[in-house]
Amino acid sequence: MQTLYFTLALFLLLNLGAGMWRVLHGPTAADRMLAAQLFGTTAVAVLLLLAQATDNAALRDVGLLFALLAAVTAVAFVRRAWPNREAKHDPD
Amino acid sequence: MILIDYISTILLLAGAIFFLAGTLGLLRFPDVYTRLHALTKADNVGLGLMVAGLALQAESLAAIGKLLLIWALVLLAGGSVAHLVASGALKRGVPWWKR
Amino acid sequence: MKALKIKIHWPSIVSRGLLFSLIWWFLTDGAAASWWIGVPAVLLAATVSTVLVPPVPLAWFELLRFVLFFLTRSLLGGVDVARRAFQPNMPINPDLVEYSLQLPPGLPQVFMANIVSLLPGTLCASLHQNVLKVHVLDKQTDFLTELKTVEQHVARILNLSLHNP
Known part of the structure; x- marks a missing residue:
């Protein structure tokens, strides 16, 4: 099982790398925001696999924190890092 | 390998296929909404699916609970993030692709 | 400004206390010593939460039914989108539709908006003045029935009645 966990974790990491192509190339700023969603799920899956593979339950807690932070980073991204073309409509 | 390991393996591999599909969609689909x-x-x-596969291997009931809790959190975050990004794109006038 | 009226609602403190205890047990991997902190934390959280988030009358059986519905539908949603992503000709036919909600504003509508994005072929793009803008992946699918079913589920969980237009 160990080998399977590590192989899958590596596979997911490559998957994440491929997804980064879209994040880097856009074309719109909205596409860059997809990184939040991509990382939210993939990083959690990688951490859970590693927790099982290395018998290190603490990594599961790291996964839990990533799951919690995914929502927060997304809000921060969308609210702060996303250039607003129609600034006059934005109440903030 | 015992039966439970086989079931785990199938679930984990199926999970990986879905992750691949997600990335494929991310690369192939025509606009940010799709x-x-x-x-x-x-x-x-x-x-x-990966959580299910790992839960079968988990050492305790509490660990299974934690895995399910993590999945529930990701689901919750996923729904909100999708809505946030989609509404942000719509508000900024990002056009949506039509066949 | 209206003062926050503090009313102790015992049944919800008990049920939330049980829920928080369960979560604490998950988080600490059942470590017995952790309950020295866990019990006060759970009691505090349960009490404070009933004041900050007033209890909503939940239909538990309906909630359970909804969880089953949601799990199967979101699994199908994943299968559906994966199938479209894998196929070489990429069979998608997206559209942006408006759906007038019959659910009351606030929690029920937000709950619905959050769920819609995880169901097959629908993505909630905006929620404004009782109108949900939904991006659908394939306009040939019967997304309207799907949306209505979800809305009815949400209404039943929260003991609300939908007024028919």
């Missing part, structure tokens, strides 16, 4: 569809749904199912 890409969000792919990423949100496929990755959440992928994680769900």
Whole structure:
């Protein structure tokens, strides 16, 4: 099982790398925001696999924190890092 | 390998296929909205299947609970993030692709 | 400004206390010593939460039914989108549709908006003045029935009645 966990974790990491192509190339700023969603799920899956593979339950807690932070980073991204073309409509 | 290991393996591999589908959709789909569809749904199912596969191997009942809790949190975040990004794109006038 | 009226609602403190205890047990991997902190934390959280988030009458059986519905539908949602992503000709036919909600504003509508994005072929793109803008992946699918079913589920969980237009 160990080998399977590590192989899958590596596979997911490559998957994440491929997804980064879209994040880097856009074309719109909205596409860059997809990184939040991509990382939210993939990083959690990688951490859970590693927790099982290395018998290190603490990594599961790291996964839990990533799951919690995914929502927060997304809000921060969308609210702060996303250039607003129609600034006059934005109440903030 | 015992039976439970086989079931785990199948679930984990199925999960990986969904993650692959999510990334494929992210790369192939024509606009940000359709890409969000792919990423949100496929990755959440992928994680769900992986959580199921790992839960079968977990050392305690509490650990299974924690795995399910993590999945529930990701689902919750995934729904909100999808909505946030889609509404942000719509508000900024990002056009949506039509066949 | 209206003062926050503090009313102790015992049944919800008990049920939330049980829920928080369960979560604490998950988080600490059942470590017995952790309950020295866990019990006060759970009691505090349960009490404070009933004041900050007033209890909503939940239909538990309906909630359970909804969880089953949601799990199967979101699994199908994943299968559906994966199938479209894998196929070489990429069979998608997206559209942006408006759906008038019959659910009351606030929690029920937000709950619905959050769920819609995880169901097959639908993505909630905006929620404004009782209108949900939904991006659908394939306009040939019967997304309207899907949306209506979800809305009815949400209404039943929260003991609300939908007024028919």
